[in-house]
Amino acid sequence: MSYHWNWGILLSPVSTGEPTTYLGWLFSGLWVTITVSLSAWVIALIVGSLFGVLRTVPNKWASGIGTVYVAIFRNIPLIVQFFIWYLVIPELLPVSMGNWFKQLPPSAQFFSSSIICLGLFTSARVCEQVRSGINALPRGQRAAGLAMGFTQWQTYRYVLLPVAYRIIVPPLTSEFLNIFKNSAVASTIGLLDLSAQARQLVDYTSQTYESFIAVTVAYMLINLVVMQLMRWVEARTRLPGYIGGK
Structure with missing residues (x-):
């Protein structure tokens, strides 16, 4: 293999003149x-919980809204959604709001569009x-919650959701991990x-392997911390008699 390894390049000053290293x-x-x-x-978590509740209420209109929401955000590829939020949505907003967004610094536009897009995609x-x-x-x-005099909302708040959240911690862990990996699409x-910084490092140094090995290690460390x-x-939250309980 003729590739020239140079891990020291990571500690070298960047060639753009910025006061930092690669x-x-x-x-x-x-x-x-x-x-x-x-x-x-x-x-x-907030939006997903709201629509998750809507999909289970005994009201066909409310559950229908939740079903449509999930269908839209799960069936459109994530990369397409990123471009929609960044390029299309500002044009559909009222003129004053659209102009305000376009006048933000580019980094703020990228940041806010990415958060909203990734958040709503994962919420589905x-x-x-x-x-x-x-x-x-x-x-x-x-039925027990309603029989005790709770309203529908109180039944969800005090009876159903506290137990449901404990059951779904394992699948939520998977979604939590995915959101870090999906952020790369931004x-x-x-x-x-x-x-993006890894690709930029390659463009300036041509040290492909060092760059992407470092990024791979970084993503692995994030996953280990999250897990x-x-x-x-x-x-801390498992309940006896349910999944994962003792």
Whole structure:
């Protein structure tokens, strides 16, 4: 193999004149990836829970809205959704809002579009997990909540959701991991995340293997941290008699 390995290139000053190293570029991209992914996960969890509940309420119109939402966001490829949020949605907004978005710095446009797109795309998947968790509960739990005088909302809030969330921690872990990996697609609209910085490093140094091995290790470390965190959450929240319970 004629490839010339040079791990020291990561500690070399960047050729653009910035006061940083190529490793600094990767750390900058890592920070963007983590920030975008965690922000999108908050959106995904909130919106996904809302539509997951809608899909289980005894109202065909409400459940129909949830079904349409899931169908739209799950059937359109993620990369297409990124371009829709970045290029199309600003043109469909009221003129004042669209102009405000277009006047933002490019980095802010990339960042906000990525968070919204990734959050809503993942929320459709979280919605299905929440729906499955609620439907896995015995019907008697809903009836018991209503018999105690709870409203429909209170029954979900105090009876169904606290148990459903505990059941779906394992599949939510998978979605949490996926959101970090899917964030790499945001580089297609210009976001300088971890994968984009890796490609930039290759463009300036031609050290392909060092760049992408470093990025691979970074994604593996993120996954290990997420898995350990979610295992701790699962151990703390598991219920006897349910999946994962003792």
